[in-house]
Amino acid sequence: MKRAGFTTVSLPVLLLLPQLVIIAVFFYWPTVVALQSSFYLQDPFGFGSTFVGLQNYIDLFGSREYRRIASFTVVFSLLVTFFSLAIALVLAVKADKVLRGARTYRTLLMWVYAVAPPVAGFIAVIMFNQSWGPLTEFFGFFGHDYMVGVNFNDTAFSMILASVWKQVPVNFIFFLSGLQSIPRSVREAALIDNRSASGRFWDVTFPLLAPTGFFLLIINITYSLFDTFGIVDIVVKGEPGNNPMTLVYKVYVDGFRGNDLGGSSAQSVILMVLVLALTIFQFRLIDRRIHYT
Amino acid sequence: MRKLKLSTVLDHAVLIAGSLFMILPLLMLLQMTTVPDTEIIRTGPSLTIGDQLDDNFRKAMFEASGFSGENTGLSMLKNSMILGIGFAFGKIVLGMMAAYAIVYFRLRFATFAFWLIFTTLLLPLEVRILPSYEVVQWLGMLNTYQGLIIPLIASATATFFFRQFFRSVPEELVEAARIDGAGPVKFFIDILVPLSQTMIAAMFIIMFVYGWNQYLWPTMITTDEDMYTLVRGIKQIVQVLEGAVVPEFGRSNVLALVAVIPPVLVVVFFQSWFVKGLTESDK
Secondary structure, eight states, X not given: OOTTOBOOSHHHHHHHHHHHHXXXXXXXXXXXXXXXXXXXXEOTTSSOEEEOTTHHHHHHHXXXXXXXXXXXXXXXXXXXXXXXXXXXXXXXXXXXXXXXXXXXXXXXXXXXXXXOHHHHXXXXXXXXXXXXXXXXXXXXXXXXXXXTTTSHHHHHHHHHHHHHHHHHHHHHHHHHHHHHTSOHHHHHHHHHHXXXXXXXXXXXXXXXXXXXHHHHHHHHHHIIIIITHXXXXXXXXXXXXXXOOOHHHHHHXXXXXXXXXXXXHHHHHHHHHHHHHHHXXXXXXXXXXXXXX | OHHHHHHHHHHHHHHHHHHHHHHHHHHHHHHHTTSOHHHHHHHOSOSOOOSOHHHHHHHHHHSOOSSSSOOOHHHHHHHHHHHHHHHHXXXXXXXXXXXXXXXXXXXXXXXHHHHHHHGGGGOOGGGSHHHHHHHHHHTTOTTSHHHHHXXXXXXXXXXXXXXXXXXXXXXHHHHHXXXXXXXXXXXXXXXXXXXXXXXXXXXXXXXXXXXXXXXXXHHHHOOSGGGOOHXXXXXXXXXXXXXXXXXXXXXXXXXXXXXXXXXXXXXXHTHHHHHHHHHHHOO
């Protein structure tokens, strides 16, 4: 708050009201409903519900399918996070180094930020078209009969590729801005001390980028958990079947399509706990964030 | 000296490879819109540029693809625009108002209000899918623009962003304004809003792209085809392609491109604002 702030009371309340009303109606109310219905078993035809305590949660953790989807989600998130961070870091370091065409490269490498995830999924569907997709033909060349929507690993690979493609630009933008904020004096000092470029990168640049990297780590995990919904939905073409799917997609399939309100709500609550954990982790990191410069 | 040159060549090679990785998929979509669908079914994407773009564009934008005959590309484009602009505008207005109230007033529950807004970060739409849908249904807002936009426009991000900025505005400004007899409303509209122009522009670009690209929410609450946005329409496109005897790749790729081009142009043209807004708001 500013020292010389205004003292009126009604105006700030009026200013805050629209935001708080929307939050109450569209955030807190649904959350309370989700929490509550996770303890009930809903009649599939809408005739009332019975209190079942923790049964929905016990069912979930006992379900092989749920455990399978959870472990797929973990693997999926790790792969997407790792590859989109690694590729973006390499590109950002190079884009920071070159003199000619720096602007053009920057534009070419970041415009995909604006592409919607389902469109990324759509592109993957075309690239992996069964009969003539360029990437299907590429794998065919190595003797692998690539089948999206039939072969579990093939479908998963398409999802991961599309998710990485979509996420590289965000990481690139942050890494590049992190690199550009490293002071010239530090770079010059490093240049005198260490003659090997890779040595300079690992001893100076990389540690200086660590805060950006940690921040991006959380952003990327959140992205692979939640924002890849559109990619998953398009790549499996709305037919979950035996296809790989993420936990978020499962909530949607069970709740929205399968009408299993209790089970879906229990899954929502588990995801809320996950987001909470990630957020706490993120803020602890920011607290400890080391600034060398 | 020669070694240095080699490393420069290598740098460019890596960057060109990265750029191709990003742009080739889009060029492939584009190429497919220029050749007849019958050719695509036989050979898939190729290097030939045909003359079908006009025809495919006309089909995609003006002929309906669904059952109701109402979701032409043009109507989806209109809905996407409304969603993108309404979403960005709403988030900025609400965010600025809340941030102003929190920073410039001696309000006892300001911190509490701030925390209430903050906790929405913990509740992304994906974790409260079904109950949110039920609330909107109960309010009778399914298949309306209000239902599409209002539930999404509470924004912790925009509130933080403007809070940070308002805090950096010199204290003397508000003191001077008060001495000159300006009230809180006048100070906000005549001084603070003009000062925030760059911030507003940066936020608008990010939020427009974010709103335009919404998928899950429109998929749930719009069932009328004339309410579809382009991004929501992608799902239908894929389903139609699956079921067709001669899949119309030309037409569907035009729609996918139309769904991508406006936000991409915004990001490319306002690059420096966009990068500034992105790197400063998320920290």
